[in-house]
Amino acid sequence: MPELDLEMACKVLESQPFSRLLQARITAFGDGKAVLEIGIREELHQQNGFLHGGVLAYAADNALTFAAGTALGSAVLTSGFTIQYVRPATGRSLVARAEVVHGGRRQAVVRCDLFTVKEDGAEALCAVAQGTVLSAQPS
Incomplete structure (x- = not known):
């Protein structure tokens, strides 16, 4: 199994076509944690000018799975x-x-x-997610 580190996590994320479309990036990975970031662009907004909820759900799903991968190994599924x-x-x-x-x-x-993250660097909580991630390794 390849070593699980930030470099490998970035390669895995880059291999996902949808993640490339959203221009997502992993900025931290290890010790049961992962951080995923996405620049907010107009094409990711919904009709009222807010970031689309589907983008938030994508970010939560991928961050949950990457964090779990630090504990369960590279083959995991939400x-x-x-x-x-x-x-x-x-x-x-x-x-x-x-x-x-x-x-x-x-x-x-x-x-x-x-x-x-606002223009001045201030952060505002916009969503909270919790999930269960399973090892996809054969038993």
């Missing part, structure tokens, strides 16, 4: 997750910070807090 939208997302970028809150041999429960 079993399910919930997301609660706290406030409309506006700003220059989206940051999804995920952390394993409980890990076993075959699954991990992971929490993700999603923030928008």
Whole structure:
């Protein structure tokens, strides 16, 4: 199995066509944690000018899965997750910070807090997600 580090995580993310479309990037990876960032662009907005909820859900799902991968290994799949939208997302970028809150041999429960970053660098919580990620390694 290849070493799981930030460089490998970036390569995995880059191999996902949808992640390339969103121009997502992994900025931290390891020790049960992962951070995914996306620049907020007009084409990612919904009709009211806010970042589309689907973009937030994508960011939560991928951050949850990458964080779980630090505990379970590189072959993981999201079993399910919930997301609660706290406030409309506006700003220059989206940051999804995920952390394993409980890990076993075959699954991990992971929490993700999603923030928008304003022009002045201030962060605002816009959503909270929690999910279960399963190891896809053969038993």
